[in-house]
Amino acid sequence: TNYYVTVIDAPGHRDFIKNMITGTSQADCAVLIVAAGVGEFEAGISKNGQTREHALLAYTLGVKQMIVGINKIDSSDPPYSENRYNEIKKEVSGYIKKVGYNPDSVAFVPISGWVGDNMVSPSSNMPWFKGWNIKRKNGATKKDEEKSGTTLLEAIDAIDPPARPTEKPLRLPLQDVYKIGGIGTVPVGRVETGVLKPGMVVSFAPHGLTTEVKSVEMHHESIAEASPGDNVGFNVKNVSVKDIKRGNVCSDSKNSPALGAVDFEAQVIVMN
Incomplete structure (x- = not known):
């Protein structure tokens, strides 16, 4: 990798959503993991599913970059199914677009955490996968750019680094x-x-x-x-x-120390 990467493991279980909010609020990019197993993806993307809730929370909390890891691709039916990958990519793209993400700027990577496919090095089990390609505006230069790769690690490497306002007072x-x-x-x-x-x-x-x-x-x-x-x-x-x-x-303490606010404006999202 080209960067120091701090991984914040936000829990996926609905009982720990407050912990997920705490972790996500610090992130520059979300890696949304969806399961390719039979029935698993459908449960996550259903009306009350965790895939939907986590994507919405990530965007709401200001995480404007996303990578989608289509995990357990080895346990799809049949294993390493191109059709299953395309089906999930289409469905997730449609949902995250509604949330506010541009699917063209999101890398969709078929992976297997268990076997190691496409995590760090390209997998030989998916010859049909020609890699991911994203288009976006660079945060620093404001110019259009394209990035491409095959693995999840390469997708993490392609994250647009956040602005570093070192000249402002410490917060x-x-x-x-x-x-x-x-x-x-x-x-x-x-x-x-x-x-x-x-x-x-x-x-x-x-x-x-x-x-x-x-x-x-x-x-x-x-x-x-x-x-x-x-x-x-x-x-x-x-x-x-x-x-x-x-x-x-x-x-x-010597350069514009932080003070309590008298009032502030907030965007409030109410979730059911």
């Missing part, structure tokens, strides 16, 4: 706060704007607690600077895990 919403033995309090979250560095004095909105950042880690490695899009953990001085919590916003 880092906390996803969780951990107490780690021998280190102390470690808040984690994704940098939305600005940069986070060791030695920086940060404050946490809305209560305004101020502290110094001792270290910043990403993918278990210490880094000198975290930029927008980076999922990081950072160690803070003299702060208890009881003092800060998920939902607090970390910002630079």
Whole structure:
């Protein structure tokens, strides 16, 4: 892969939809997995199915890029069926278009997680599959572009990287706060704007607690600077895990620190 990729495994079960919302809200791209097994796809795409709900939630939560993995293609009838792939692609394309996605910009990849088909290297079990092809506008250049490939890994590599507004003041919403033995309090979250560095004095909105950042880690490695899009953990001085919590916003105390809003406008989606 050309990038560091943070995989957020959002649960698919309807009982854990709140966890799925938490995970999806941090993502740049959704990988929607649909099952090609007999009856499985039909259950997911049915009126109350999880495929429908997850696609709608992803778009609603601002995840505007999508990859569709048509999984268990080895257990279709017959195995590795081109007709089943085309049937699912047509049905899912129609639904995600209604949600707001442009199917032309979505890679549809027939895969088998169990066997490994088309996950990292092209499969020899599907000679009919000539690869995926997408057309979209590049987020940075605003120019039309095309990307193509065969595997799920290549589709992930083709994600349009998010804008990195490093010049704006730091904003880092906390996803969780951990107490780690021998280190102390470690808040984690994704940098939305600005940069986070060791030695920086940060404050946490809305209560305004101020502290110094001792270290910043990403993918278990210490880094000198975290930029927008980076999922990081950072160690803070003299702060208890009881003092800060998920939902607090970390910002630079010396550069336009975050404040509580008097009011705000929201788009509200009501789901049955």
